[in-house]
Amino acid sequence: MKPKKISESRTLMTYRVLPQDTNPAGNLHGGVLLKQLDLVAATCAMRHARKPVVTASIDRMNFLRPAYVGELINLHANVNMVGRTSMEIGVRVEAENLLTGEIRHTNSAYLTFVAMGENGKPSPIPPLILETGVDHRRNREAKERRAVRKEERIRETASASQNGGRE
Numbered sequence: 001m002k003p004k005k006i007s008e009s010r011t012l013m014t015y016r017v018l019p020q021d022t023n024p025a026g027n028l029h030g031g032v033l034l035k036q037l038d039l040v041a042a043t044c045a046m047r048h049a050r051k052p053v054v055t056a057s058i059d060r061m062n063f064l065r066p067a068y069v070g071e072l073i074n075l076h077a078n079v080n081m082v083g084r085t086s087m088e089i090g091v092r093v094e095a096e097n098l099l100t101g102e103i104r105h106t107n108s109a110y111l112t113f114v115a116m117g118e119n120g121k122p123s124p125i126p127p128l129i130l131e132t133g134v135d136h137r138r139n140r141e142a143k144e145r146r147a148v149r150k151e152e153r154i155r156e157t158a159s160a161s162q163n164g165g166r167e
């Protein structure tokens with residue numbers, strides 16, 4: 001399979017915060033943002049894989065600063081790392097005040113997607129070409145997170161089987 005550059009799947013999505021997206025204080029709801037995160041990251045993953053993808057996991061999400069009604073949310077998604085069938089997508093979220101031009105970093109999150117074949121099973125994806133120092137750093141950090149996720153899955157499976165399959 002032909003390797004692909006990170007720039008080939010890089011995705012920017014923008015979202016305008018409307019009154020129905022906010023709480024009574026005018027702050028963007030976390031759940032609304034999560035949906036947009038999933039959308040932009042899935043788009044980036046499909047651009048890399050050129051196959052349907054499913055969300056396998058979303059890492060812990062920190063809300064660093066609020067975003068407000070009327071602001072523009074810019075979601076920047078990049079492939080950080082690929083495995084055989086899965087890939088980690090990093091998303092940086094910024095809120096832009098359209099009147100002043102001020103931009104604030106509000107969230108960062110890492111999502112893992114798995115490419116699916118026509119048989120409904122995980123399917124191989126192209127390797128990733130790392131070009132810049134930033135690409136290499138993100139790839140190194142993503143591999144560390146992947147190892148942690150794997151350990152957690154093993155622990156959770158062991159604990160569920162000890163409880164007779166109950167969570």
Ligand SMILES: CC(C)(COP(=O)(O)OP(=O)(O)OC[C@H]1O[C@@H](n2cnc3c(N)ncnc32)[C@H](O)[C@@H]1OP(=O)(O)O)[C@@H](O)C(=O)NCCC(=O)NCCS
Nearest residue numbers: 053054055056057082083084085086087112114122149153
């Ligand atoms: C994600 C899913 C396809 C994995 O299936 P599975 O039978 O565990 O697949 P495998 O064990 O063969 O793993 C396939 C890949 O997924 C990765 N993976 C599986 N579960 C994962 C998880 N919870 N987090 C991160 N990666 C995961 C594996 O590491 C593997 O990666 P690799 O091929 O790059 O090495 C399956 O659990 C599923 O369909 N989940 C539901 C997805 C869904 O409905 N999402 C919401 C709507 S899109």
